[in-house]
Amino acid sequence: MSTKVITIDTQILKKNDITANENRELFKQHRVLAINVLSSPGSGKTTLMVRTCGTLKEKLRVAVSVGDLQTEADALRIAGAGVPVVQINTGTACHLDAHMVQLSLKALPLAATDILFIENVGNLVCPANFDIGEHLKVVLLSVAEGEEKPLKYPPIFQHADCVCINKTDLLPYVDFNVNQCRENLKRICPNAPVFEFSCKNGEGLSAWHDWLLDKWAALAGEAC
Amino acid sequence: MSTKVITIDTQILKKNDITANENRELFKQHRVLAINVLSSPGSGKTTLMVRTCGTLKEKLRVAVSVGDLQTEADALRIAGAGVPVVQINTGTACHLDAHMVQLSLKALPLAATDILFIENVGNLVCPANFDIGEHLKVVLLSVAEGEEKPLKYPPIFQHADCVCINKTDLLPYVDFNVNQCRENLKRICPNAPVFEFSCKNGEGLSAWHDWLLDKWAALAGEAC
Numbered sequence: 106m107s108t109k110v111i112t113i114d115t116q117i118l119k120k121n122d123i124t125a126n127e128n129r130e131l132f133k134q135h136r137v138l139a140i141n142v143l144s145s146p147g148s149g150k151t152t153l154m155v156r157t158c159g160t161l162k163e164k165l166r167v168a169v170s171v172g173d174l175q176t177e178a179d180a181l182r183i184a185g186a187g188v189p190v191v192q193i194n195t196g197t198a199c200h201l202d203a204h205m206v207q208l209s210l211k212a213l214p215l216a217a218t219d220i221l222f223i224e225n226v227g228n229l230v231c232p233a234n235f236d237i238g239e240h241l242k243v244v245l246l247s248v249a250e251g252e253e254k255p256l257k258y259p260p261i262f263q264h265a266d267c268v269c270i271n272k273t274d275l276l277p278y279v280d281f282n283v284n285q286c287r288e289n290l291k292r293i294c295p296n297a298p299v300f301e302f303s304c305k306n307g308e309g310l311s312a313w314h315d316w317l318l319d320k321w322a323a324l325a326g327e328a329c
Numbered sequence: 330m331s332t333k334v335i336t337i338d339t340q341i342l343k344k345n346d347i348t349a350n351e352n353r354e355l356f357k358q359h360r361v362l363a364i365n366v367l368s369s370p371g372s373g374k375t376t377l378m379v380r381t382c383g384t385l386k387e388k389l390r391v392a393v394s395v396g397d398l399q400t401e402a403d404a405l406r407i408a409g410a411g412v413p414v415v416q417i418n419t420g421t422a423c424h425l426d427a428h429m430v431q432l433s434l435k436a437l438p439l440a441a442t443d444i445l446f447i448e449n450v451g452n453l454v455c456p457a458n459f460d461i462g463e464h465l466k467v468v469l470l471s472v473a474e475g476e477e478k479p480l481k482y483p484p485i486f487q488h489a490d491c492v493c494i495n496k497t498d499l500l501p502y503v504d505f506n507v508n509q510c511r512e513n514l515k516r517i518c519p520n521a522p523v524f525e526f527s528c529k530n531g532e533g534l535s536a537w538h539d540w541l542l543d544k545w546a547a548l549a550g551e552a553c
Contacts, residue, residue, distance in 0.1 A: 145369045145370045145371060145451070145453075146369045146453045146474055146475075146478055146481070146482060147369060147471070147473060147474025147475050147478060173481050174454065174481060174482055174483065174484070175480065175481060175482075175483055176477070176480050176481050178477055178480070178481065179481075197454075197458075197484055199423065199452070199454035199455045226454065227369070227453065227481075227482070228423070228452060228453070228454055228455075229369075229370045229451065229452070230398065230421075230423035230450065230452055230455070231423050231452075231454070231455065234421075247371070247473060249371060249471060249473035249474075249496065249499065250370055250371025250473075251370075251371050253400070253402055254370055254371060256399065256400050256402070257370070257397050257398060257399060257400050257402065257403075257451075258370060258398055258399075258451070259398065259399055260398070260421055272473065274502070275473065275499065275502055275503070278498070278499055278502050279499070280529075305504075
């Protein structure tokens with residue numbers, strides 16, 4: 106690609122970063138912990154949102170902003186967990202940017218929210234390049250996808266604050282080596298904790314929920 | 330996004346289309362059927378390449394160009410099938426473009442190739458926007474990903490010349506409704522044939538292989 110294109114990309118990112126800072130300020134003002142949830146299509150982000158919101162809402166006020174090219178299917182599923190949710194339809198865009206997220210914030214009760222999950226478009230590449238003002242990036246990986254994914258798609262894993270290995274109920278039926286996956290993750294994101302769970306049967310989710318509650322407590326502590 | 334950005338995007342695509350036309354001319358000159366293989370990360374593109382090349386090479390001369398952000402793991406696996414293969418590492422780019430493919434063509438024995446598979450970067454969004462000079466686009470979907478994917482990621486399915494539903498061996502263990510998936514595909518790409526198979530146990534692959542042989546025969550017929 107030509108230098109001209111790179112220059113323009115930089116401008117897009119600069120504009121995005123200004124809006125991301127505005128989002129960050131808004132999260133700070135309302136003491137909202139904002140979590141960017143990233144994965145391939147079909148890794149189980151939406152099922153994770155349903156499970157996690159259903160559990161956390163007993164202790165905290167949770168909301169979700171969810172991105173998809175089209176349909177409001179995910180928002181409808183998450184709404185079933187009894188939390189406020191906004192669907193962002195990106196049309197053809199392969200990622201959420203700070204502006205799209207900002208639009209969704211206007212439709213959410215931020216002043217009555219402790220944790221906001223932002224479920225990104227299913228894409229293991231592009232969303233890594235866009236700061237949306239979040240505190241934490243969570244990358245989800247399904248055991249049906251293969252343990253080499255962190256090595257093949259390093260940028261998104263390099264920025265992960267934690268990695269979730271989902272669909273562990275399928276482990277007996279797929280060629281997925283959990284230990285090798287953990288080794289690969291150590292090479293790419295050595296400081297990110299790794300959780301293994303099945304959103305289908307719920308097994309292993311409590312450690313992930315505890316991590317979220319700890320992160321929330323840390324933010325609330327800072328704000329005091 | 331601003332008008333300026335859209336203008337630049339158009340220029341990138343124009344430049345890409347010129348190179349795609351050069352690739353197309355090269356495929357015509359050497360009578361090569363070029364197939365763009367598209368899917369999410371972890372749908373099984375590489376295993377499909379290994380299986381399909383292993384079978385087709387008994388009848389035709391097959392080669393593969395494979396794209397990944399990093400690693401040559403996929404090329405090494407495909408080379409095990411005994412066909413010429415080139416790995417394209419895109420760095421941070423989320424798709425193959427015509428120029429990347431053109432570079433890979435220089436390293437392949439085009440004059441001794443009947444079918445060239447171009448395994449794209451795992452991404453269900455961006456590769457849809459880039460013509461690489463191919464004759465056919467094949468979209469792969471794993472039953473672990475969910476039957477609603479064609480509705481949520483329509484652009485890539487709209488351009489599909491056929492859709493392959495992979496990992497059918499997992500059907501007893503996942504909530505994937507094959508009939509609903511076929512209904513969804515009918516709405517998005519009504520003319521694309523749909524194949525169901527398992528690259529793990531080989532079941533169902535023969536119909537897909539026959540389709541490829543028919544497409545090759547049609548191209549060879551035209552060229553006579």
